[in-house]
Amino acid sequence: MTYSSDFLRRLETRGFIHQVTDAAALDGAARQSSSGGVITAYVGFDCTAPSLHIGNLVSIMMLRHLQQSGHKPIVLMGGGTTKVGDPSGKDEGRQLLSDAQINTNMASIRRIFERFLTFGDGPTDAVMVNNDDWLSGLAYIPFLRDVGRHFSINRMLTFDSVRTRLDREQPLSFLEFNYMIFQAYDYLELNRRFGCTLQMGGSDQWGNIVGGTDLIRRIEAKDAYGLTTPLITRADGAKMGKTAAGAVWLHEDQLPHFDYWQFWRNTHDADVGKFLRLFTDLPLDEIARLEALAGAEINHAKDVLATQATALCRGRAAAEAAAETARATFAEGGAGEDLPQFAVGAPVTIIDALIGLGFAASKNEARKLVAQGGARIDGDAAGGDGALVAPGQKVSAGKKRHGLVVAA
Template identity: 60%
Template structure:
């Protein structure tokens, strides 16, 4: 591991966040002697971010922990276009009203991870619509567009892959990388921002911004990207059978969020503790060395720490208590996902889809055939099986990890 003199790069390196940097030594020198304002952009395409964005959120948290200033850039302007990077097709365009509602929902997530305020290292949330919406086309082409080579833009992987597959890339989307680079130059000039961070897929966009800031205003700025976070089996981090693992409580119950971390593969525990919690490094080394069933204790510590950070201590405790009741005592926990049934009850297939355990009736039937479904501990295979709850809730389980309640 490279030895850095700044607390910032030492922290990022020791916890596994660094993939690429534009000028490591100069950034290290800068971070060692002054507060570095750094930002990450998030396009408000939904009212909550999901676990796939958590590395970036944690990066901003680490920036603040190391005594620097994190800036959350909401893409109210760029969000109207959509980042084409490594996408197969254009995103649906969203209107101003939806963007505003999404920004409000996303801000609630950041308030859990960052300290906002007016101090020199307090977090700040800004919206690029404030400067992009007022751009005049001809001056923008003349002042900014002239710094971009189309030949070079076509060589970026994010563009090349779309063209190689002969999938349409609209002129609208092609402009995205210019606007993102302009964000960096604009914030460097007007707000003193010196650092942009992002996922490895943003490297080309970040380098463009570094070069544009230098060409337009002579500002020296820097870029850092994180590695692509995959699970030990090569899967995409944060994607489950039931879809995205949302960070907002309204989008995903805290029990399900806790359970997502509790189900981490053995080989990922140490890495995820470093990236997604504040557990000290020496404690992480002890936990990741645990063998056999003892590693489950490390997974519970990961689940507790990650859930506490995102949902609060009470939510984490309630989720852990519920899990203990369900797994260790065989009882039904009140914090489990639930579906209410009428007096006539509902079929096992409706229960499985209603609880979100399966994506379709076809998948539900397959799970029943496999013998993976239990009702109050007994295997059920009949797709016509009717659940009629009385005063007590009926517990439905899919495999050993998904449990829910059918209530009257």
Template identity: 50%
Template sequence: MTYHPKSDFVAVMMERGFLSDCTDYQGLDEALMQGVRPAYIGFDATAKSLHVGSLIQIMMLRWFQKTGHQPITLMGGGTTKVGDPSFRADERPLLTDVQIDDNIAGIKKVFSAYIDYDTDSPNKALMLNNAEWLDGLNYLEFLRDIGRHFSVNRMLAFESVKSRLDREQSLSFLEFNYMILQAYDFLELNRRYGCILQMGGSDQWGNIVNGIDLTRRVLDNSIFGLTSPLLTTSDGKKMGKTQDGAIWLNPDMRSPYEFWQFWRNTTDADVGRFLKLYTELPVDECERLGALQGSEVNAAKVILANEVTTLLHGAEAAEAAEATARQVFEQGGVGEDLPSFALKLGDLNIIDGKTLEREGQFLSAPALFVEAKLAKTGKDAKRLISENGALINDAPVRKDFPFVEINSLRAQTKLSAGKKRHALVQLVD
């Protein structure tokens, strides 16, 4: 990673479209100009991988380090036990300590691709876990020392809580404590590591402001908050959500090819914006590529997919994904890098134990598409077939008889849902 000796972090955030709001633009900029400063973003361990929706925050930490400062990735080993209620309609399911630890282990795998934890530089990144200070809290002492600084009236006025109450949806006392714990995180990070900045999505604004206020009251220190916009695509969809589920960052949950293909399928209107946010190409180049029209914009989408995939999975994975896409889309081939699942020839069981519906020497086509994650349910698969969108080796599945002759299945059989989503069935002994 290339480091810049003089910080211009705030300018980078503004120029590339990361910035939604900041508690004090000038004060933060001046503080960052005085030397290496720590900043953090918290990540609760609610799943074994982060998804594309978190990538904007990860890129913010990467830019923070590239502009000469110290990023802190804070794992929510403690706060995950409570669950963030921000803008949720219901309470998160409670996870066990073992589940949380397993999730943290999975999440950690991604960060080293973006952030340097091994450098000898003063801005070496830190990875911390808030269970370190939250798990041992004495409840009565915490109420006396920390709880007295919080106004319930003010907490109820924050939009993340108010919107839930306005809809008359239950908010448990457990969840209500989340913002206090997150505020305490900021206090502890400032006390222990001199952390002056918390960043996060715009839905975290209330929690961040609480931490700033608490730190001022307890330690009399000035610290800052900065938020990024909650992104949606130009067609209004939540960033990172697709028809077949979340775009996970861990390769065992979403293959590099599928990750690459997600970015290749970006709508024309989003190309320039996504290049600025998710790549390190110069802003002028991002704008030039984003302004391309017609068939020329497809070249920009390939560049976007290659750049983003290279950051996460490496250049070799990006090149393999592009080669597979070219083979599948331009040449009508199969492509070795397509997501695949194995099918036993003998008893026609999926290797994980599921048995597919069959009629004599014919196998259920909807079941194949569900197992390949090209359809969520059999009903979705049947609708895809009725619309001529389900193809096996580039031939539409018959509507009147949605089955596949077993003898016709080759060593690698390509399944296609429309023109952009593909998978392989691999036959094994």
């Protein structure tokens, strides 16, 4: 459909919308031009690690567009649901964390959102809420009586998050089975406390989100909406954010600025326009100009994507430093100071250097890289497993990964 609200037009033209529970009604609620009203929407994020990753970035950008359109974002931290585990897209149960680990992760994650959203007490300022504030205090029998009775086991078994695990004959604990009820209850609580009428998330959350809209309708007799994003894949069919080296973390403590910038710079030619629309604030006409570049000129568009995406997540200074490091490393053959570093007290073997820089996960993987000619020291092939790397030398793994060995 054609949207009239600024918020949904933004999402539609940039490729964020996959499913909406009642598109026309939500569009009307978000249409500020006629009513001057503000809608409040949320996305939930569990606290399983000290950082979120690229897979969470689409939802974060949706909250950003929501706020830029004059509406109020809620960042719901899953201090309670992290103790349960969401079965969506998982093949096995989640490792259970202590309260102390969850709280540490939550504090670390908050720093990421402060770069994308404006927090405060104003009508469109973002707020961060912890669902442990209400979940851990629930009395089980009253909760089952008041909330659980609104959920059909027959319907829950049809949700992708449950059916996939059962079809693969992989265990699904009763603890995880409760997750969708808790998520629906989160939506109900946010509706009561903040007037929240929209939950957003990835397409794998559709069943959970619909469960929340139904619960609000049944208990509060109010309208509530759900919106999901499509699964973001690369031109080669791989899931967005999956790399050989593992997750692409948003927090600099888990992934250096240069590596984050380089991830975006390595985007496939065919994905440049899509990723510029999803992961930057650039105007659509400028994006159209950049994605139309052909041949070697598309590399300029990739540089813009890398710098703009990194500036949003890590800050403008970090993005420009990473871009300068790339220029010094690739264009001039130098060794930029922002490259990954491995500190040593004495020369080490190329095997140890590759592992220390994070270019190989094991000695076998490092030896394979050397044997295939993919490991270089100051631009020259390593030559063998016993090649030594001294402080001050640059180590390369393939054409796109570079690091420095420095004195401890």
